[in-house]
Amino acid sequence: SKAASRNFIQQIIDADIAAGKYKPAEIHTRFPPEPNGYLHIGHAKSICLNAGLAREFGGRFNLRFDDTNPVKEEQEYVDAIMDDVRWLGGEWEDRLFHASDYFDTLYDWAVALIKAGKAFVCDLDADQMREHRGTLTEPGKESPFRDRTVDENLELFAAMKAGKFKDGERTLRAKIDMASSNINLRDPVMYRIKHAHHQRTGDKWCIYPSYDYTHGQSDALEGITHSICTLEFENHRPLYDWCLDQLNELGLLPAGRPRQIEFARLNLTYTVMSKRKLLQLVQEKHVSGWDDPRMPTIRGLRRRGYTSESIRAFCERIGVAKFNSTIDMLWLEDALREHLNEVALRRMAVLEPLKVTLVDDAGQPLADEVVKTCSLANHPQDPYQGEREIPLGPMIYIEQGDFMEEAPKKFFRLKPGGPVRLRGAGIIVCQEVVKDSAGKVTELRCTFNPDTSAKIDDKKVKGTVHWVDAATAVDAPVRMYDHLFGVENPDKAPEGGTFLDNLNPNSLATLTAKLEPALAEAAAGDTFQFERLGYFTADTVESKPGKPVFNRTVTLRDTWGK
Numbered sequence: 001s002k003a004a005s006r007n008f009i010q011q012i013i014d015a016d017i018a019a020g021k022y023k024p025a026e027i028h029t030r031f032p033p034e035p036n037g038y039l040h041i042g043h044a045k046s047i048c049l050n051a052g053l054a055r056e057f058g059g060r061f062n063l064r065f066d067d068t069n070p071v072k073e074e075q076e077y078v079d080a081i082m083d084d085v086r087w088l089g090g091e092w093e094d095r096l097f098h099a100s101d102y103f104d105t106l107y108d109w110a111v112a113l114i115k116a117g118k119a120f121v122c123d124l125d126a127d128q129m130r131e132h133r134g135t136l137t138e139p140g141k142e143s144p145f146r147d148r149t150v151d152e153n154l155e156l157f158a159a160m161k162a163g164k165f166k167d168g169e170r171t172l173r174a175k176i177d178m179a180s181s182n183i184n185l186r187d188p189v190m191y192r193i194k195h196a197h198h199q200r201t202g203d204k205w206c207i208y209p210s211y212d213y214t215h216g217q218s219d220a221l222e223g224i225t226h227s228i229c230t231l232e233f234e235n236h237r238p239l240y241d242w243c244l245d246q247l248n249e250l251g252l253l254p255a256g257r258p259r260q261i262e263f264a265r266l267n268l269t270y271t272v273m274s275k276r277k278l279l280q281l282v283q284e285k286h287v288s289g290w291d292d293p294r295m296p297t298i299r300g301l302r303r304r305g306y307t308s309e310s311i312r313a314f315c316e317r318i319g320v321a322k323f324n325s326t327i328d329m330l331w332l333e334d335a336l337r338e339h340l341n342e343v344a345l346r347r348m349a350v351l352e353p354l355k356v357t358l359v360d361d362a363g364q365p366l367a368d369e370v371v372k373t374c375s376l377a378n379h380p381q382d383p384y385q386g387e388r389e390i391p392l393g394p395m396i397y398i399e400q401g402d403f404m405e406e407a408p409k410k411f412f413r414l415k416p417g418g419p420v421r422l423r424g425a426g427i428i429v430c431q432e433v434v435k436d437s438a439g440k441v442t443e444l445r446c447t448f449n450p451d452t453s454a455k456i457d458d459k460k461v462k463g464t465v466h467w468v469d470a471a472t473a474v475d476a477p478v479r480m481y482d483h484l485f486g487v488e489n490p491d492k493a494p495e496g497g498t499f500l501d502n503l504n505p506n507s508l509a510t511l512t513a514k515l516e517p518a519l520a521e522a523a524a525g526d527t528f529q530f531e532r533l534g535y536f537t538a539d540t541v542e543s544k545p546g547k548p549v550f551n552r553t554v555t556l557r558d559t560w561g562k
């Protein structure tokens, strides 16, 4: 049936439209990041979901900064978030908002709630408030300040705003129900005193509204129809609705009523997603920064070489659930492989070079500076990508692992006396193995047969290896990344330790590779398939034309743990 292929949020919206509650073009979603860190792959799921719904119904999508906590928020994060949301395809056009845009309105509404007897100024400090709050099984105790008169509350709230008190000396609380089974309804805090400079409102305010008092009202002011958030807000929904109900009764809200819908947050294996932990990784220099290619941040994924298409495909594929679970990192990597297989140009690079000298039948190195010029397809499935010419001289590099001196029968790459095909060039036969005094293989001497039909039965040569011409090779650092954490669930700290004990000590190894000449001028951010090795992206920070630096983006196949 049609409904079966629709996720539960789409079904809710379908039903709202069928019931005549909204026209499709009225569907309005938002993404509400707090600018206290960089976005990560979990946020990408929320962006894809919210922007995707707006796009699907021809509705609207807002980007709203939930900037109610000036202490932790910074412009650097704001700029990066906007760039990342846009990169992911979340197009907000002219609908960029800030919760701080509503500070005046929220204040006026708080005054209205005080006048209606729905809010009061409380003198309890944080510890006392915690004591009064009760537990899941014990009702809370009412604040001794709960029955202040409206006039007294108005006066005190104005004094809070005017800066007459120190941080934490007073709060404004909603007057709901200290015996509620939902702790969020036990007279929750609406305003806190914080003498802090706000990056947008400056020093205008020294009281800041709480998330719970801000979010639903911001949704209502923007005309959001479906306010989608993660499951941990499920038991905040009664409070979300309470605030809207009170303001509605007072006739203060614009028409229309947002509905909060919760879905399961994305968790991924081998990584952590809490901003606090990501910040710790950066501050304690376990990674090079927020954009370290091992980080699950959008910045990190971009630098690693992830495409926005692959992230969107991943988010689409994992779907939207009502129960928390952990997704295998392989899903993300598979989505990337699929996209890069389509779009990445092919190149040759040798990561662990072994010198091969091409010799004639008498064992003398071939004299020609350029033995042959080879034409290789830039993309085997896409002839429009054309070909490139690669010189092949008398000395080349192959991968150390493509040669075995004592090879098992099934080893179809190079072995003494054996032939192997050089991709796009011809066939070599290993005539001599040169070793150093320690017995390490330092060079192979191979005869070369460019005309593959002449001397050797082409069909008997089973193996093909990649290679790079030594004279024109470009040396470049290539960073081989592995999972940042060595265990599937790094959040689970070992006995007496922290999540940091789960870091993988081998998550980064840098090799000096030999690259074919065409890679020298790779533009920062360009991704290639290095044939037989994987996908590699020119680093957006350190790679320069003529001096490339590559990051391994993803292997060709899933090889983790093998």
Ligand code: ATP
Pocket: 031, 032, 033, 034, 035, 036, 041, 042, 043, 045, 046, 066, 228, 229, 230, 264, 265, 266, 267, 273, 274, 275, 276
């Ligand atoms: P933290 O609690 O670590 O500060 P946060 O997850 O609350 O981070 P926000 O900036 O408030 O960060 O998140 C913006 C939006 O992204 C919220 O709607 C939130 O529900 C959603 N979101 C955050 N993490 C995930 C996740 N892992 N999966 C899906 N959505 C997420």
Ligand code: MG
Pocket: 034
């Ligand atoms: Mg948050």
Ligand code: MG
Pocket: none
């Ligand atoms: Mg949060």
